[in-house]
Amino acid sequence: MKFNVKVYKEPGAVLPQKSHDDDAGMDITALTKQDLGDRVIYGTGLYFQLPPKSVMKIFPRSSIYKTNLSLANSVGILDSNYRGELKFIFRKNPIKRTIKNLFGLIPSKDTSYNVGDRIGQIIIEPVHIVNMSEVEYADDLSLSDRGTGGFGSTGK
Secondary structure (H helix, E strand, C coil): CCCCCEEEECCCCCCCECCCCCCCCEEEECCEEEECCCEEEEEEEEEEECCCCEEEEEEECHHHHHCCEEECCCCEEEECCCCCEEEEEEEECCCCCCHHHHCCCCCCCCCCCCCCCEEEEEEEEECCCCCCCCCCCHHHCCCCCCCCCCCCCCCC
């Protein structure tokens, strides 16, 4: 499925791009950085017009493990009617001295992204039209093999 997405790009901004043809996500590059102490806001200089009934999902890159950041809203959503700048807000995680730090698995200092770094990735998908049908009782829901098991109920 192909989508035609219109993009306005501020001077210096980088259009989203895939590293490999078969990649699902397109990398996003930081144009600006605003350090707020416990959070960092990155501007991308990108403004999108998505097709109707589509959504842009915003994810961190796998390289985030090299930083002390986590995407503040876990997965971001950019709706098709939003016309503002795509921004990424990261929460700074406290830096702890642990055995893992000694082996370089967790950053031992502030290692946030810089302007010009690839800071995240986006995936654009269709939005399904959903009709919610309320039932009167929980017993009105069909049975399934899983039932009510959740939060690790299938084992390790």
